[in-house]
Amino acid sequence: MWSSPFLTTPVSVSQIMLRVLYALIPGVALYVWYFGPAILVSITLAVVTAVATEAAMLKLRNRPLKPFLSDNSALITACLLALSIPPLAPWWLIVIGTAFGIAVAKHLYGGLGSNTFNPAMVGYAVLIISFPAHMTQWLAPGMLSLLQLPFSAQLSYIFSGHLPSGSTLDALTMATPLDTLKTQLHLGLSVDEIRSMPIYGYLAGKGSEMVALGFALGGIYLIAARIIPWVLPAAYLGTLFIIAAVFHQIDPEHYVGPLFHLFSGAAMLGAFFIFTDPVGSPTTFRGRVIYACSAALLTWLIRTFGGFPDGVAFAALLMNMCVPLIDAWTQPSVFGKKEGKR
Amino acid sequence: MALSGDSFKAIEMRTLHHFHGGIHPPTHKSQSTGTGIATLPLPEKLVVPLHQHVGNCAVPEVRVGEHVLKGQRIGRPEGRQSSAVHAPTSGTVAAIDMQTVAHASGMPDLCVTLIPDGKDEWIAHAGVDYRNTSHTDLRHMLRDAGVVGLGGAVFPSDIKSYSRHHKITTLVINGAECEPYITCDDMLMRERPRDILRGAEVLRELLYADEVLIGIEDNKPEAIAAMRKALEQDGHQHMEVIAVPTLYPGGGAKQLILVLTGVEVAAGVRSTEKGVQCFNVATAWSVWRAIAHGEPLLSRIVTVTGNVEHAQNFEVLLGTPVQELVAYAGNKPDTGRYIMGGPMMGVDLPNSSVGVTKATNCIIAASPALFPPPQPALPCIRCTRCTDVCPAELQPQDLYWFAKSNNFGKAQEFSLFDCIECGACAYVCPSHIPLVHYYRYAKSEILVRDHDKRAADLARERHEFRQFRIEREKQEKAERLAQKERAAAEAKAKAVTELPTQVDPAADADDTQQLRIDAALARAKEQAAAASPRNTELLTPEQRSEVEAIEARRAKIHKIASDAGADDEPPKRN
Ligand code: SF4
Ligand code: SF4
Numbered sequence: 001m002w003s004s005p006f007l008t009t010p011v012s013v014s015q016i017m018l019r020v021l022y023a024l025i026p027g028v029a030l031y032v033w034y035f036g037p038a039i040l041v042s043i044t045l046a047v048v049t050a051v052a053t054e055a056a057m058l059k060l061r062n063r064p065l066k067p068f069l070s071d072n073s074a075l076i077t078a079c080l081l082a083l084s085i086p087p088l089a090p091w092w093l094i095v096i097g098t099a100f101g102i103a104v105a106k107h108l109y110g111g112l113g114s115n116t117f118n119p120a121m122v123g124y125a126v127l128i129i130s131f132p133a134h135m136t137q138w139l140a141p142g143m144l145s146l147l148q149l150p151f152s153a154q155l156s157y158i159f160s161g162h163l164p165s166g167s168t169l170d171a172l173t174m175a176t177p178l179d180t181l182k183t184q185l186h187l188g189l190s191v192d193e194i195r196s197m198p199i200y201g202y203l204a205g206k207g208s209e210m211v212a213l214g215f216a217l218g219g220i221y222l223i224a225a226r227i228i229p230w231v232l233p234a235a236y237l238g239t240l241f242i243i244a245a246v247f248h249q250i251d252p253e254h255y256v257g258p259l260f261h262l263f264s265g266a267a268m269l270g271a272f273f274i275f276t277d278p279v280g281s282p283t284t285f286r287g288r289v290i291y292a293c294s295a296a297l298l299t300w301l302i303r304t305f306g307g308f309p310d311g312v313a314f315a316a317l318l319m320n321m322c323v324p325l326i327d328a329w330t331q332p333s334v335f336g337k338k339e340g341k342r
Numbered sequence: 343m344a345l346s347g348d349s350f351k352a353i354e355m356r357t358l359h360h361f362h363g364g365i366h367p368p369t370h371k372s373q374s375t376g377t378g379i380a381t382l383p384l385p386e387k388l389v390v391p392l393h394q395h396v397g398n399c400a401v402p403e404v405r406v407g408e409h410v411l412k413g414q415r416i417g418r419p420e421g422r423q424s425s426a427v428h429a430p431t432s433g434t435v436a437a438i439d440m441q442t443v444a445h446a447s448g449m450p451d452l453c454v455t456l457i458p459d460g461k462d463e464w465i466a467h468a469g470v471d472y473r474n475t476s477h478t479d480l481r482h483m484l485r486d487a488g489v490v491g492l493g494g495a496v497f498p499s500d501i502k503s504y505s506r507h508h509k510i511t512t513l514v515i516n517g518a519e520c521e522p523y524i525t526c527d528d529m530l531m532r533e534r535p536r537d538i539l540r541g542a543e544v545l546r547e548l549l550y551a552d553e554v555l556i557g558i559e560d561n562k563p564e565a566i567a568a569m570r571k572a573l574e575q576d577g578h579q580h581m582e583v584i585a586v587p588t589l590y591p592g593g594g595a596k597q598l599i600l601v602l603t604g605v606e607v608a609a610g611v612r613s614t615e616k617g618v619q620c621f622n623v624a625t626a627w628s629v630w631r632a633i634a635h636g637e638p639l640l641s642r643i644v645t646v647t648g649n650v651e652h653a654q655n656f657e658v659l660l661g662t663p664v665q666e667l668v669a670y671a672g673n674k675p676d677t678g679r680y681i682m683g684g685p686m687m688g689v690d691l692p693n694s695s696v697g698v699t700k701a702t703n704c705i706i707a708a709s710p711a712l713f714p715p716p717q718p719a720l721p722c723i724r725c726t727r728c729t730d731v732c733p734a735e736l737q738p739q740d741l742y743w744f745a746k747s748n749n750f751g752k753a754q755e756f757s758l759f760d761c762i763e764c765g766a767c768a769y770v771c772p773s774h775i776p777l778v779h780y781y782r783y784a785k786s787e788i789l790v791r792d793h794d795k796r797a798a799d800l801a802r803e804r805h806e807f808r809q810f811r812i813e814r815e816k817q818e819k820a821e822r823l824a825q826k827e828r829a830a831a832e833a834k835a836k837a838v839t840e841l842p843t844q845v846d847p848a849a850d851a852d853d854t855q856q857l858r859i860d861a862a863l864a865r866a867k868e869q870a871a872a873a874s875p876r877n878t879e880l881l882t883p884e885q886r887s888e889v890e891a892i893e894a895r896r897a898k899i900h901k902i903a904s905d906a907g908a909d910d911e912p913p914k915r916n
């Protein structure tokens with residue numbers, strides 16, 4: 001039996017996911033440019049783990065492999081997680097995070113489309129709670145690092161945990177610009193004093209601000225290609241900007257400015273790639289506004305007052321939880337049944 | 343002069359409104375507009391269904407073996423909502439029996455099989471001047487001429503051209519023709535614009551409408567030009583031809599009404615309540631033929647397209663077997679199926695020997711190359727592409743979820759019955775979920791349950807009433823017996839001089855009286871139950887008939903859903 005409509009668009013889930021992956025390219029390229037190729041290793045590790053875990057879980061759940069493996073969604077989870085954690089870290093870190101994200105957050109919740117929480121963010125949360133030390137050692141951008149480690153030595157560190165004699169991890173890595181800001185504020189420095197430290201550039205952290213710009217570029221492509229709704233990144237970044245600007249205006253000594261927030265940490269990645277995950281975000285326009293604004297507020301609160309260096313992942317997970325409620329609250333009225341219409 | 347200049351300006355400045363969503367599927371229209379409307383040669387036989395309209399089936403009024411003339415009535419309208427059916431040509435009635443008809447359900451229906459005699463001999467017929475004929479008579483003529491909505495809804499036009507309670511300000515004439523492939527209205531407007539406008543004038547008169555707005559999608563510039571020229575030629579007042587943006591489903595009556603007038607007609611509401619009525623251009627044309635020439639609806643324009651050598655529009659006698667029609671257009675050998683209507687809302691015909699009906703606007707010969715089998719469905723990723731295109735402003739992804747999990751209450755709460763089954767959501771879904779199948783499934787399931795529940799309620803009431811009656815009769819019997827015995831005893835006691843006791847016939851009369859009252863009460867109760875508001879009660883007769891068809895498809899839908907893919911188990915009935 002065959003029934004209407006007999007036509008469909010050729011657009012498929014795997015194409016959509018593939019475009020999201022393309023959109024990550026500018027950000028990743030700038031990452032490599034400023035921080036070296038180690039990120040490519042963690043992306044590769046994450047991708048291999050994601051695909052293997054996905055295949056294993058599909059087998060366990062008795063689902064056909066082909067349509068689901070080719071939907072490319074696991075690849076996005078892998079890339080987002082790899083981009084959220086330090087690249088110079090032991091191989092098992094990313095493997096554990098990815099495997100947990102895919103196996104538990106995605107498949108135990110019912111697989112593609114049914115996962116309440118963003119699998120990459122669940123992976124991130126597990127890692128930062130279980131291995132906090134590894135999660136704060138970020139590669140310093142090439143121009144700042146005291147010591148240049150050849151790529152082969154980085155590889156050897158990732159896989160064996162050994163650094164060449166004479167080099168220490170501390171010389172290679174640093175805390176993130178967000179982290180440094182927080183620590184130094186605690187130590188009593190003012191925002192202006194901290195901002196003049198060499199790790200900071202025009203907008204936020206040297207190097208990382210450019211990577212954030214790269215993600216924003218990719219995100220704009222996604223909006224133009226109608227892959228993501230514009231309202232989510234607009235509401236998120238707008239709210240983050242406004243909150244940060246208001247507090248910075250009130251007390252510039254203690255509250256860093258809005259651009260710093262936008263171009264630090266995972267804000268851009270979050271705005272265009274994480275909060276826009278369709279599975280974990282609301283389906284109504286008003287719902288999206290509420291969701292993105294609340295996420296921005298949470299991000300700012302966690303960054304400013306919380307114990308973790310960045311607030312994006314936890315904001316995403318908390319907001320994921322609220323989606324069914326938000327959707328239920330914001331059901332729009334249907335054709336012909338709007339108030340105030342004749 | 344200044345005044346006409348102003349009014350001209352006003353026309354130029356008419357602001358169109360927008361409906362939510364919509365899609366731009368490839369139109370495939372130019373294939374069938376290269377040549378004009380051709381007439382199909384007389385077929386060997388005609389299979390004319392007696393139920394080609396919304397409402398009661400027409401009652402056959404010819405006998406097998408009888409010779410009929412072209413235009414002779416062969417089916418008499420039955421009841422208020424019905425329409426007449428006529429012999430499309432002269433010939434002999436060969437059979438009156440159940441045959442498969444061109445309908446989604448694939449169910450057989452009563453048909454008259456006619457063997458043409460080749461003479462095409464008309465019955466005596468004559469038109470009237472509508473300006474000096476009473477409205478009642480005009481409407482009667484329409485009903486007797488079998489004029490129904492030719493846009494596909496086949497609702498009797500005599501009923502639609504009457505609005506007792508509401509003032510009609512705007513009569514919308516629908517020439518939008520938004521579905522891909524279909525060009526029958528386009529060609530009709532190009533070739534016969536004057537009669538369309540005259541028909542519209544009759545309808546305007548019947549409805550006392552202030553203005554007539556003719557909406558045509560702007561991908562039909564020839565039709566727009568032809569209609570505008572005819573309008574000018576015949577000097578029609580209060581009438582305007584308006585080009586509307588090409589956007590599917592902009593030809594849906596509610597969508598077109600919104601675009602032209604800004605009025606939103608909610609599901610279950612008649613547009614007349616909002617002061618608007620809408621007719622298709624082909625209907626307007628048939629109205630004119632029926633009124634001015636006394637010609638009943640015997641044929642219609644059908645687009646034959648798809649996998650054929652020369653796609654074209656034909657003037658086709660009702661009842662012409664679809665296979666003869668496609669063969670004439672040069673059917674290609676790899677045609678596997680036939681779609682009646684467009685690719686978005688059309689139906690897969692049960693077979694190709696069914697006859698063309700008043701609802702057949704288009705036949706698409708479908709080959710696997712033109713219409714590849716659907717891809718396996720993936721789970722919904724909540725991307726809301728469906729929501730973005732839904733003209734009814736629903737949340738298709740939620741409806742899908744509720745339908746799939748048999749959560750019908752929720753589905754109704756989320757306005758399932760407001761879905762017009764336009765297919766826009768399924769068209770854009772990147773997971774290739776057959777969304778509309780799920781909605782049809784859920785709708786039919788809800789109606790069936792509603793019906794079952796009503797039947798069960800009725801049965802229970804009847805049962806209770808029966809129990810009550812039996813119980814009461816028992817009591818009364820016992821009572822009578824006791825009375826008798828008492829009487830007998832008294833009689834005995836009072837000695838033998840008294841009158842003999844007799845069974846009082848009045849008691850039985852009372853009984854029947856009470857029975858009648860009880861039955862009436864039960865009936866009233868039943869009616870009250872039926873009248874209590876339910877979501878499904880909102881359905882217009884068109885929707886109801888649609889839904890009836892859906893019921894028949896239900897079993898098949900299970901199959902589709904199970905074919906639909908991996909994570910998509912078929913919805914199960916509880
Ligand atoms: S378009 Fe398909 S996948 Fe996207 S939300 Fe709608 S039903 Fe789900
Ligand atoms: S088929 Fe129904 S739900 Fe889908 S787009 Fe059309 S009206 Fe909306």
